[in-house]
Amino acid sequence: MNALIEQDAAASLRRIVAPRLAIRALFKARCNAAYNLNLTDGLSPVELQAYWGWLAVGAQEVSTS
Numbered sequence: 009m010n011a012l013i014e015q016d017a018a019a020s021l022r023r024i025v026a027p028r029l030a031i032r033a034l035f036k037a038r039c040n041a042a043y044n045l046n047l048t049d050g051l052s053p054v055e056l057q058a059y060w061g062w063l064a065v066g067a068q069e070v071s072t073s
Contacts, residue, residue: 029058030058030062033055034059036051
């Protein structure tokens with residue numbers, strides 16, 4: 009799990025820098041990618057805001073590979 013968080017720039021040197029809601033949204037997007045779904049499928053409106061907000065501040069988009 010730590011590797012996934014660090015890959016999404018949600019953590020720096022093992023220190024979590026993203027809000028928990030953003031981490032939860034990023035994790036759900038990873039699960040969606042594993043099932044070949046749209047990354048934002050099933051995210052609530054507040055999770056969508058956290059997901060896109062985190063990506064907007066400079067984090068890399070969640071990879072689907």
